[in-house]
Amino acid sequence: MAMRSAALETPSGKAARDENFPVGSILLPARLRPHVMAFYAFARAADDIADSPALAPGDKIARLDRLAAAIGGAEDGPAIETAAAMRASLDETAVSPRRCLDLLDAFRQDAVKARYADWDELMHYCDRSAAPVGRYLLDLHGEDEALYPLSDALCNALQVLNHLQDCAADYRELDRVYIPESWLEAEATEVGALAAADCDRALRRVLDRMLDGVDELLGTAAPLAAGLKSRRLAMEAAAIQAIARKLSALLRRGDPLAARIRLGRAAYAACIAEGIWKGLVR
Numbered sequence: 001m002a003m004r005s006a007a008l009e010t011p012s013g014k015a016a017r018d019e020n021f022p023v024g025s026i027l028l029p030a031r032l033r034p035h036v037m038a039f040y041a042f043a044r045a046a047d048d049i050a051d052s053p054a055l056a057p058g059d060k061i062a063r064l065d066r067l068a069a070a071i072g073g074a075e076d077g078p079a080i081e082t083a084a085a086m087r088a089s090l091d092e093t094a095v096s097p098r099r100c101l102d103l104l105d106a107f108r109q110d111a112v113k114a115r116y117a118d119w120d121e122l123m124h125y126c127d128r129s130a131a132p133v134g135r136y137l138l139d140l141h142g143e144d145e146a147l148y149p150l151s152d153a154l155c156n157a158l159q160v161l162n163h164l165q166d167c168a169a170d171y172r173e174l175d176r177v178y179i180p181e182s183w184l185e186a187e188a189t190e191v192g193a194l195a196a197a198d199c200d201r202a203l204r205r206v207l208d209r210m211l212d213g214v215d216e217l218l219g220t221a222a223p224l225a226a227g228l229k230s231r232r233l234a235m236e237a238a239a240i241q242a243i244a245r246k247l248s249a250l251l252r253r254g255d256p257l258a259a260r261i262r263l264g265r266a267a268y269a270a271c272i273a274e275g276i277w278k279g280l281v282r
Helices: 033-051 057-071 078-093 098-112 119-129 131-140 145-165 167-174 181-186 191-195 201-221 231-253 265-281
Strands: none
Touching: 033 057, 033 078, 033 098, 033 131, 057 078, 057 098, 098 119, 098 131, 119 131, 119 145, 131 145, 145 167, 145 201, 145 231, 167 191, 181 191, 181 201, 191 201, 201 231, 231 265
16 A cells, blocks of 8 residues: 555655745746746655655665656655656656656765765765756756756755755754865864854864855856846846855854854845846846
8 A cells, every 4th residue: 555645755844935045936937836836845855855864764765766756657646746746747848857866866865875075075966966956947947958057056056055054953963964074184173063062163164165165156157147048037046146145155254053044034135136136137
């Protein structure tokens, strides 16, 4: 007998409104928003499985495999409603399922891998855990594949920012660390520094080095909005770029061990307004 959806999935309660960046916002074309939200719901369900502290690694992988089977049409029924809705969306829009499958591959890795040796290894993970989101949006809007590298850079920057925001909680709750071990070793420190109440100087230098990498990625991504055919997607991309820049600056000034650092409502609204303006005048 198939599991019920609630039994297969492990909802964390996190929703689009809790994300750092707009998801399916009114900036996007109304006809495409339901598809964006279907993609988000699928990604959220898979991520929650990978992050569940109650599941063993093998159980996580088995559940993620069932989501992959559903995306491929090999499984159906009430246990995989979220994946079935995503598959229906892909059929309707003729978008490749590859983006969904890449995400599942990254989440399978999360089930068994808790450390990253260096920046390149972390970027390889981001290429499957973050970049597929941007590529899906480009595909959905019929944009040029030549823009993939710019989108990848933006999405990977967002992923690292999320890692930095959550570095203490990830270590404490999941024993998962996305900070390059070689960079910690270079500063004569280790992952245990994440258990402290605040950053010491060595860890602070490592976090700043990661933010240098983020800023470099954002520089690579800067021409993305100007190259998009869709004015609405350009607005969204420009707004997200603005949010990322501000969040990077906040993380340089603040301590993610002492408190979760995020934009306030006024700063967030200002970034959205900047995105709208840049989309209009590009």
